[in-house]
Amino acid sequence: xxxxxxxxxxxxxxxxxxxxxxxxxxxxxxxxxxxxxxxxxxxxxxxxxxxxxxxxxxxxxxxxxxxxxxxxxxxxxxxxxxxxxxxxxxxxxxxxxxxxxxxxxxxxxxxxxxxxxxxxxxxxxxxxxxxxxxxxxxxxxxxxxxxxxxxxxxxxxxxxxxxxxxxxxxxxxxxxxxxxxxxxxxxxxxxxxxxxxxxxxxxxxxxxxxxxxxxxxxxxxxxxxxxxxxxxxxxxxxxxxxxxxxxxxxxxxxxxxxxxxxxxxxxxxxxxxxxxxxxxxxxxxxxxxxxxxxxxxxxxxxxxxxxxxxxxxxxxxxxxxxxxxxxxxxxxxxxxxxxxxxxxxxxxxxxxxxxxxxxxxxxxxxxxxxxxxxxxxxxxxxxxxxxxxxxxxxxxxxxxxxxxxxxxxxxxxxxxxxxxxx
Ligand code: HEC
Ligand code: HEC
Ligand code: HEC
Numbered sequence: 001x002x003x004x005x006x007x008x009x010x011x012x013x014x015x016x017x018x019x020x021x022x023x024x025x026x027x028x029x030x031x032x033x034x035x036x037x038x039x040x041x042x043x044x045x046x047x048x049x050x051x052x053x054x055x056x057x058x059x060x061x062x063x064x065x066x067x068x069x070x071x072x073x074x075x076x077x078x079x080x081x082x083x084x085x086x087x088x089x090x091x092x093x094x095x096x097x098x099x100x101x102x103x104x105x106x107x108x109x110x111x112x113x114x115x116x117x118x119x120x121x122x123x124x125x126x127x128x129x130x131x132x133x134x135x136x137x138x139x140x141x142x143x144x145x146x147x148x149x150x151x152x153x154x155x156x157x158x159x160x161x162x163x164x165x166x167x168x169x170x171x172x173x174x175x176x177x178x179x180x181x182x183x184x185x186x187x188x189x190x191x192x193x194x195x196x197x198x199x200x201x202x203x204x205x206x207x208x209x210x211x212x213x214x215x216x217x218x219x220x221x222x223x224x225x226x227x228x229x230x231x232x233x234x235x236x237x238x239x240x241x242x243x244x245x246x247x248x249x250x251x252x253x254x255x256x257x258x259x260x261x262x263x264x265x266x267x268x269x270x271x272x273x274x275x276x277x278x279x280x281x282x283x284x285x286x287x288x289x290x291x292x293x294x295x296x297x298x299x300x301x302x303x304x305x306x307x308x309x310x311x312x313x314x315x316x317x318x319x320x321x322x323x324x325x326x327x328x329x330x331x332x333x334x335x336x337x338x339x340x341x342x343x344x345x346x347x348x349x350x351x352x353x354x355x356x357x358x359x360x361x362x363x364x365x366x367x368x369x370x371x372x373x374x375x376x377x378x379x380x381x382x383x384x385x386x387x388x389x390x391x392x393x394x395x396x397x398x399x400x401x402x403x404x405x406x407x408x409x410x411x412x413x414x415x416x417x418x419x420x421x422x
């Protein structure tokens with residue numbers, strides 16, 4: 001099977017005969033055989049074993065589901081029986097609901113009376129400021145916090161007890177606190193009230209090099225383009241006019257790649273194609289890969305995203321991506337669709353949750369808060385580590401499926417890269 005390098009004429013003819021070449025007619029003009037792009041197919045496209053980025057939480061979440069593996073304990077079948085009324089300490093409970101070391105705190109999603117009146121509480125979940133009047137049984141409250149799945153299998157709420165965030169006495173304290181909540185929340189400022197807090201609007205010009213430091217990549221890439229690798233070739237050897245050749249290409253990615261049996265995105269393509277042609281080792285998440293990937297997207301700016309979903313393999317990959325986006329992962333037991341589906345367009349603490357459409361067209365993107373370029377895979381990785389799930393290596397097949405699905409939800413959106421985001 002063809003695996004890289006330039007094909008001799010006879011081999012190329014054989015592949016045309018075997019149907020491996022696409023015959024592309026340009027403007028109805030003379031049809032020409034389009035060669036397949038050489039790809040390194042044997043090696044991984046990112047470091048192994050994958051090591052989490054410096055500065056990210058170092059905890060090991062291997063006891064819980066990831067996008068690659070199912071490991072979480074099963075949901076309880078029955079509510080736990082509680083004998084007698086719960087006598088916890090409401091003061092301690094008030095501290096617990098605001099404790100951000102335990103998965104982000106209850107206030108990330110709920111407004112809770114006086115404790116919810118500050119610190120940018122979120123509104124992805126009901127305001128519990130008056131839950132003390134709702135006549136909830138102690139046993140029900142305990143179990144809802146311990147593991148809400150016994151009452152609501154599709155709950156967005158993490159299983160605080162069965163996934164080990166809080167022990168029974170701490171849950172009792174929170175139940176006692178909730179029972180004291182009997183009057184509407186009072187907010188010190190409008191910003192504190194998540195229902196009044198204005199959604200963020202990104203007004204910066206992402207293609208202005210003064211506003212967007214990621215534009216360095218667009219300057220850097222043309223140098224890399226001419227850099228000779230171990231084979232003696234550079235990108236320029238075979239593509240002397242990238243601005244014309246790749247004017248729309250990135251907007252057609254990811255694509256199903258039969259030679260790898262996975263959905264291939266721009267970043268992974270850069271690693272594998274560079275290796276097979278120039279010999280350069282540009283692993284995903286290295287500076288060279290970022291610069292080149294930003295550049296290839298940049299060249300296609302303004303092009304509406306349109307990906308090829310026609311093959312049965314592509315359709316199956318997208319279907320898998322859809323399923324993965326609904327898989328509960330991590331100690332917090334959450335799915336992409338929890339935050340970016342069911343409760344999108346709400347605040348999770350001080351962060352506005354976007355919906356999938358509009359989440360893809362600006363990647364790779366500059367992160368102002370981190371002074372770094374993030375590609376889409378690093379974003380996927382953070383959205384998992386953040387809910388206490390182990391991330392996968394950036395070239396994982398599962399991410400290919402997930403990105404493929406995300407791209408279908410962004411069809412028609414015009415590329416604008418590098419993006420700029422908080
Ligand atoms: C990730 C968001 C999220 C976090 C964090 C969260 N909850 Fe919830 N909670 C929800 C949602 C959404 C509901 C609504 C029903 C559902 O989805 O199960 C809910 C419902 C509840 C209810 C039931 C309210 C009712 O009367 O129906 C209680 C009680 C509750 N949460 C307590 C807590 C406590 C205590 C914490 C912190 C230990 C917490 N929640 C943290 C999302 C969250
Ligand atoms: C030895 C020749 C050669 C070199 C060197 C080379 N390429 Fe290619 N490249 C090809 C061929 C052949 C194709 C497939 C036909 C085409 O699209 O031109 C291709 C296709 C591409 C495509 C389109 C892929 C697709 O799916 O259609 C991009 C983007 C690309 N190359 C970028 C690069 C970059 C970046 C470098 C430098 C790291 C590079 N190429 C180096 C030969 C080469
Ligand atoms: C606990 C909630 C939560 C979960 C679960 C979650 N995310 Fe996110 N995600 C966020 C927040 C917060 C942001 C930053 C604000 C925003 O842009 O929505 C974000 C941002 C993103 C962005 C970038 C949006 C942009 O416009 O730049 C993408 C893409 C994304 N998430 C994909 C995913 C995928 C895929 C999953 C599942 C693997 C996932 N997220 C799971 C909370 C979550």
